Each structure stands twice: as structure tokens, then as C-alpha cells.
Amino acid sequence: MNIRTWETWFARRPSVASKPRSELRVGIPRVLNIWSTHQFWLGFLTALGIDPRHVVFSGDTTEEQGRQWGRGRGVVDCCYPVKCMSGHYGELIFGQKRKIDILLSPMIRSLPSVLNGHVAKSLACPRVMAAPENIKAGFMKEKDVFAEAGIRHVAPLVSLAEPLLAAKELHLALRDVISGLRPTETRKAVEAGLAALADFGDSIRARSREVLAWCARGERPCILVLARPYHMDPGIGHEIEVDLQAYGYPILWGQYLPIDPDLMNWLFGDDITSEVLRSPFDIRDVWPSSYSGNTNEILWAAKVGARLPWVTCVVRLTSYECGMDQPTFTPVQQIVERSGTLFFSFQDLDATKPAGSVKIRVETIAYYLERASADIIRTKKERMTAPCPLVEAASRGKLQSSASEA
Ligand code: SF4
Missing domain, CATH: 3.40.50.11900 (Rossmann fold)
Structure with missing residues (x-):
């Protein structure tokens, strides 16, 4: 019989961080500024050793998606592009044949843009920025749906227009869910992600x-x-x-x-x-x-x-x-x-x-x-x-x- 000690009693539950990176499955809601940065996320996660086949984007927005997966999880936001995120979250949590381990829903603060250097800033809309925390609340109001499903909701604030800052922000947010994540490799992965995004834009x-x-x-x-x-x-x-x-x-x-x-x-x-x-x-x-x-x-x-x-x-x-x-x-x-x-x-x-x-x-x-x-x-x-x-x-x-x- 296992005798519980103080250490084991208070030890954290086995987490996604204990999974090898090649086995991790990451879900990303296909919403808001993901539409212009998806290649960054794919390039970034792949550079960290996550199998690109394990990166799952939710589908296009449909009324059916909202009805089936987002009903009853509404948010106080008048913007439809934000409201419809509940359906995307639900699809990733409940609608996958193979469960995801991480629901990555970045709060993108600033954006890469061909205009950077010629304009004051390239910030995201504040409602877009805050949307992941806003939508998360709809899945936590009665019980913690993420914990129940064994999924970690990770919503890092990310300044994609400032690569060094973005690397710090992403390392801070992901070091608990990606085993052995180091700052240097996060920085290189950000560079790889931005290069993938630039290549896609060029094509x-x-x-x-x-x-x-x-x-x-x-x-x-x-x-x-x-x-x-x-x-x-x-x-x-x-x-x-x-x-x-x-x-x-x-x-x-x-x-x-x-x-x-x-x-x-x-x-x-x-x-x-x-x-x-x-x-x-x-x-x-x-x-x-x-x-x-x-x-x-x-x-x-x-x-x-x-x-x-x-x-x-x-x-x-x-x-x-x-x-x-x-x-x-x-x-x-x-x-x-x-x-x-x-x-x-x-x-x-x-x-x-x-x-x-x-x-x-x-x-x-x-x-x-x-x-x-x-x-x-x-x-x-x-x-x-x-x-x-x-x-x-x-x-x-x-x-x-x-x-x-x-
Ligand atoms: S306020 Fe922001 S989230 Fe709402 S529709 Fe406009 S850009 Fe989109």
C-alpha cells in the first residue's frame, strides 16, 4: 500500500509536462488574429519538437459549431468574432477523436506587419487581445472543464512584433507544459515561426x-x-x-x-x-x-x-x-x-x-x-x-x- 507523505500529498498531479514533446497534442482555435499568424504557430511548435500532425486547428466558424459546442458558454462581448470563439473552444475540447493536451489560445498583443518601422505600433484590438481569458470564463463558471478533460488552457500574452519579448512571454507561459523548455530554444523557435510566417506571406x-x-x-x-x-x-x-x-x-x-x-x-x-x-x-x-x-x-x-x-x-x-x-x-x-x-x-x-x-x-x-x-x-x-x-x-x-x- 502506498503511504502518502507530505511531499506526495501536495505534489502536482501528473501533468502534460511529463509527456514527451513528440506525443503532445496542441489545439489552437482558428479565430481572430490566428487567421494571419497561423503559420507562426505551426513553425514555432514544430521547432520545439511537436509533431505538426499533432497541431490541431478548429474548423471554420459555423452556426452549428456554436450550437453544438458553445451553447450556454456565452460571454459579455458584443463582437461576433469574439463570441463565436466558444464554439471553437468546445470543438477542441469535446469534438476531437484524439484528445488534445494543450489548448493554446494566444492573447496576441502586437502583430508582425510589413508596415512595422513605418507606423507607431502594430497592436491588436483590445477585445481580440483579451478574448481567450474572456472565453475561458465560460468553460469555468460551473466547473473547470479544462481540468476535467485533462487539458491545459494556455493563453500567453504575446508581442509578435517584438521577437525577443515574444520569446520571453512564450517561455514563461509554456515552460510548465512543455518538458525541459529552455529560453534559448524558445528564442530560436520564435525565429523559426516568424520565418515560416514571412515565407507564407511572400508566397x-x-x-x-x-x-x-x-x-x-x-x-x-x-x-x-x-x-x-x-x-x-x-x-x-x-x-x-x-x-x-x-x-x-x-x-x-x-x-x-x-x-x-x-x-x-x-x-x-x-x-x-x-x-x-x-x-x-x-x-x-x-x-x-x-x-x-x-x-x-x-x-x-x-x-x-x-x-x-x-x-x-x-x-x-x-x-x-x-x-x-x-x-x-x-x-x-x-x-x-x-x-x-x-x-x-x-x-x-x-x-x-x-x-x-x-x-x-x-x-x-x-x-x-x-x-x-x-x-x-x-x-x-x-x-x-x-x-x-x-x-x-x-x-x-x-x-x-x-x-x-x-
Ligand atoms: S472591436 Fe475588435 S473584436 Fe470587435 S469586431 Fe472590431 S476588431 Fe473585431
Whole structure:
């Protein structure tokens, strides 16, 4: 018979920290800023020795997910993107064939951004930042659901825009759940995660450039979507851009616009020469209080869309009562419309898709695009003072390939 001593009586229960890293299963709710940083988390955890097949992201947001897994665990928050997190938590806790050991729900404080160094800060929305603790409360109010399921809820405050600080924050939060975690390896894992995120961003930007070059070669119009990262979630953005794409217009997202120097110089070179801007990523001319990462990117992308001739229409998506987006409505609309580009916004997006009104508005957008695009492209091109690098690079490529064939 085991005799209990003081040490064993007060010893901690066997924890996930006793599991080998290769066996740990980590669940991450696919919500909020995870939509723009997921590659960081995958790269970071893999670098720490966690099998990438054991990193489980919850599914896209659906009403069914909320009903099945999040019911009765509501939170006091008017933002639907935050509210719907309960369903994601529930899916990870109750809906897995193989139980997860850690529910990693980072409270992302600041974000990596191509604008960092050109703006004041890249902070996350405070509601987004606090959401993991907020949602956790819904799973603790009657009993500790995490403890009962043998899952550790880990919600580190993470400053992803400051890698050294992020490494400290993550080490502090994870050293109790990942066996033998050392500060140096956490720092290297943060570097690996940021490199994976940068590679992913580069590949999508390269794809966006190809789309723009295709438009430029054929004088074809495309649509730019300005929204927060989580509007890519079909359950939150309601796939409005997919409905538009069905009319044959390529879609670009503001977060993934190309940033190659030749293109940036073509778009912003004159303003830099005349000292209106310090760099292509300078947004002080339109948004002096540049503290919010996602807001900064929306304002910058509006400027890019206003200048790019083949972006003939900008579509703005915002969620119900978004306090972060509210002050940006007028500046974004003015930036876009003053360039002659069409502007449409879908505001107050919520849980339900108003399918009928979305359909009518999508038809209206397609009608205006059809009627006005050719004139918009011509007028915007006339404003440009140098040859377009998108067309030049494409014809250079063609010349080279025909020379090598010959
Ligand atoms: S809807 Fe707006 S206020 Fe609400 S979490 Fe999103 S960014 Fe923040």
C-alpha cells in the first residue's frame, strides 16, 4: 500500500509536462488574429519538437459549431468574432477523436506587419487581445472543464512584433507544459515561426502579383477586399468575396498585396520624391494615429488600391459594431473614391448571412464593374508617370523565354 507523505500529498498531479514533446497534442482555435499568424504557430511548435500532425486547428466558424459546442458558454462581448470563439473552444475540447493536451489560445498583443518601422505600433484590438481569458470564463463558471478533460488552457500574452519579448512571454507561459523548455530554444523557435510566417506571406504576395500582372497584360479589372484577417473565415465574412469572384473578377486581400520595390516605387515614387511620404509604407498622410496593426494595414491597402489601375473596385467588410473600424469608415472611403475607384461596404456583419440582400448587392457591384471598369483603368493609368513594372517584367520574361527557345 502506498503511504502518502507530505511531499506526495501536495505534489502536482501528473501533468502534460511529463509527456514527451513528440506525443503532445496542441489545439489552437482558428479565430481572430490566428487567421494571419497561423503559420507562426505551426513553425514555432514544430521547432520545439511537436509533431505538426499533432497541431490541431478548429474548423471554420459555423452556426452549428456554436450550437453544438458553445451553447450556454456565452460571454459579455458584443463582437461576433469574439463570441463565436466558444464554439471553437468546445470543438477542441469535446469534438476531437484524439484528445488534445494543450489548448493554446494566444492573447496576441502586437502583430508582425510589413508596415512595422513605418507606423507607431502594430497592436491588436483590445477585445481580440483579451478574448481567450474572456472565453475561458465560460468553460469555468460551473466547473473547470479544462481540468476535467485533462487539458491545459494556455493563453500567453504575446508581442509578435517584438521577437525577443515574444520569446520571453512564450517561455514563461509554456515552460510548465512543455518538458525541459529552455529560453534559448524558445528564442530560436520564435525565429523559426516568424520565418515560416514571412515565407507564407511572400508566397501569397507573389501570387497576388501574378494576378495583378495578368490583369495588367489584358487590361482586366480586379477587386480588392479590405477587412480584418478573421473576415477570411467563411462563417464571419460570409464568403462575399467568393460570390463576387463567381462573376469572373479576381480577388485580392489587402493583407497580401505585393510589396516588391519596383511596384512600390511605381505607385509611391513621386510622393516620396516630393517628400509627401517617407516611404511606400508611410500612412501618416491619411492615418496619423497608427497604433492598431490591422487598422494600419487597411488604410495602407486602401492607398495601394486607389493607385493600382486594375483595382477598379474596393469592397470593405466590417463586423457588427466594430469600434476599431468605425473611425476608419470615412478615410478609407474617401481614399478609394477620390481615385475614381468604385467603393462598396458590407457593414455590421454578424452570425447570420443576409443571403438575399448580399445577393442583390453582389449583383449591383458586378453591374457597376462591368459598366465602369474600362474607364476606371484608363483614367487611373493616365495618372501614372512611369511605365508599369508589372507589364514590363512580364514582357521581359516573354523575351527571355523566346530567346532561349531560339
Ligand atoms: S469586431 Fe472590431 S472591436 Fe470587435 S473584436 Fe473585431 S476588431 Fe475588435
